[in-house]
Amino acid sequence: MTTTPGIGFEVQASDGLARAGELRLERGTVHTPCFMPVGTLGSVKGLTPNDVAGAGARIILANAYHLALRPGSEVLRSAGGLHRFMGWAGPLLTDSGGFQVFSLARINSVDDEGVSFRSHLDGGSRKITPEISMEIQSAIGGDIWMAFDQCPPGEASRRVAREAVDRSLAWLSRCRNRWRTLAAESSSWLWPVVQGASFSDLRRESLERTLEAGDWTGIGIGGLSVGEPREVTLGMLDVLAEGLPADRPRYLMGVGYPDDMVEAVRRGVDMFDCVAATRNGRTGTAFTRRGHINIKGARFADDQGPVDLDCDCECCTNWSRAYLRHLFVAREMLGPRLLSLHNIRFLVRLMENVRAAIQSGRFDDWAREWRSHRRRPG
């Protein structure tokens, strides 16, 4: 919360609504648009921080909900925070736990105080309030903290969406109060999360009231890509575009499939996170320039080419599709590791290419070319 000279966000180029920016944090600079690999439990599954940095990622996301359950705040505090615990020296953004309690846990009650739920691990009763979320994020010690929000499904009713907007705003000010105390000595930021499900007016209202509530260093867009049709997701971004402050980074939470990212950048989004890259990688699905492929397919048994011809990652520069297929068929751990790394590199490089296109003022051409190579999953 202390102000350090040079820390901040700068839009360096824009093309339509798409922006190329620089997010300067104490622990490192992140070029945007960017993809943040997800280190749910303090590791990007199967990969070392060195692997992740080698794939070009400059910021990692960690989950307050998961880390609170394992290893717990006490262990994180005594390790000196998550950076030291997991050996990642770069910027960390922490999710508040809001999304996880509403999607993973068995909820007992949601009221103005917070959320009571049963842990998805042992069924034990737990509670997260805005204050508790800040306490957990303080133990993690990330560089960007997210406000604890109520996150309804994408096709929530108007009543539920309205409740989530109001409650998230009420919780936001409580988050800020606790964050101000906890983060007094750090340079961390707190970002709010805009809700409103699939209702344009509620989305607009959520954004307006959020901006009235404070001068935030960045804005999270939550509750999208949670079950609603893709057109609705993108429509909500259109609705928000005009109201978002131009000089602040916009982070679209939980979105991380290649085509969705390109379309969101077109609508002004700067940051993304998603488990899709690693989850797909673990189960044998590789992102490629032409669409995704299931590497376990018999047609790859003798394919000596790389997973993705255009890719410069460790996996694609060293091994063949035939080898990767063999690893997956034989259930060798190396397969999930290599394909996770590939998928992360794919998204990081996608954002690098998008950024270059924006900087040279040819984003639309680039996106048209990009789309022309995409085909349905093979």
Place this chain on the structure above:
Amino acid sequence: MTTTPGIGFEVQASDGLARAGELRLERGTVHTPCFMPVGTLGSVKGLTPNDVAGAGARIILANAYHLALRPGSEVLRSAGGLHRFMGWAGPLLTDSGGFQVFSLARINSVDDEGVSFRSHLDGGSRKITPEISMEIQSAIGGDIWMAFDQCPPGEASRRVAREAVDRSLAWLSRCRNRWRTLAAESSSWLWPVVQGASFSDLRRESLERTLEAGDWTGIGIGGLSVGEPREVTLGMLDVLAEGLPADRPRYLMGVGYPDDMVEAVRRGVDMFDCVAATRNGRTGTAFTRRGHINIKGARFADDQGPVDLDCDCECCTNWSRAYLRHLFVAREMLGPRLLSLHNIRFLVRLMENVRAAIQSGRFDDWAREWRSHRRRPG
């Protein structure tokens, strides 16, 4: 089988029966005593060749039995052999499948022709004969091939042990015939395997008849550490010590726990392989200077020290016991990967230290010091 100048084995120093040597192969030089990590299915589980080389290993073992089932000889041939398929440029030694058919498969019949069995994967009927083993090892394209042998359990009866000795010798000459044809263009070696279970006279006889059968470039010692008491294993090495040719490398198959390796080096063994390093690593057991530890233990929850204080591996120089414990408790893939790497580095470094002690003529002192730090598993 072609002779290349400079290729061969040289004993550079000895101390008692312990030897420090250099095994010069076309694809690289291996200092002995050495530990060979096991890449059963064409990957050292969870690790890249770069990781394995980074841990100091210079030769990897692969399994003909497993690779014949998956991905199969055809795939290996069209990839240009296992070196290219898995991306390991250094020396490879291939196990013949003998040990695996007798330990993993459901055997239908064993006769002079070979072994008929059901695959441990799909129950399908398969057959390995000496000739077939050579064909598989040819498809793999390793640098050292092992003869197909009959491998009885450690406490086999005299009748079974006698049969295994005779049959392994008969199969040896068939292996050599086929190897001579298949390897005519390569610089690969074929090594015989001495059997005899726990019978001193049969061990002596197996060695003598093996040596009469040819001028081998190295000798495998098989059928040990397969259920018999440790004293018996070491006793058999004592029995063999006087008969083994001094100028040939001795490879003790399937042995790879730290204390056993030290005692085998004392009895003149030069090479080891074992899945223990990686199998233990995958399940949370770490080799340390003082004995092995189960990293999942609650006592490590807040332990900020490295897995092994004396270790220079990637795991120990970057992460704490608390972090490794967390990874295992949370079932994060990174845990098995890091602890496998540590255990391999531990055994490689153990052999480096043993070698240095032999070279300076203080092996006994070194071994006494080593033993003084060992305690029962904690």
